[in-house]
Amino acid sequence: MIFQKRTLQKIFSGLPVPTKRFFCIGGIYSRWINPADNSEWFTYSMVMTDANSIMQIVHNSAWRMPVVLNREEEKEWLNGRNKDDFANRDHIELIAKLVSKLGDL
Numbered sequence: 001m002i003f004q005k006r007t008l009q010k011i012f013s014g015l016p017v018p019t020k021r022f023f024c025i026g027g028i029y030s031r032w033i034n035p036a037d038n039s040e041w042f043t044y045s046m047v048m049t050d051a052n053s054i055m056q057i058v059h060n061s062a063w064r065m066p067v068v069l070n071r072e073e074e075k076e077w078l079n080g081r082n083k084d085d086f087a088n089r090d091h092i093e094l095i096a097k098l099v100s101k102l103g104d105l
Helices: 053-058 071-078
Strands: 003-006 010-016 027-033 040-046 048-050 064-066 094-101
Touching: 053 094
Parallel strands: none
Antiparallel strands: 003 010, 010 094, 027 040, 048 064
16 A cells, blocks of 8 residues: 545555556655764655646645656656656556545454
8 A cells, every 4th residue: 555545434545557566756865974973864755746636536635646757757767857847747547446444444
């Protein structure tokens, strides 16, 4: 399960299309050295964008979603293409699937 949306009666999950084995999410990271003890810290964050029509069902309170990348976009992301070029995620194939009703949990 990747994303969950709880309503009064149902839990939805936003998932990649079942025929797709893997998918990537755009992210940023940072390396930080603590000056007090010289320990090394790595931090990571997923980059978010406006929700596409499928993710609006799952995450309708904030209407946002991670920047899900298709195969062709993965190298472009890693090679430093402008992040604004990845804002529109309407072409990304996702499904919203009912996982269970809250009473079944």
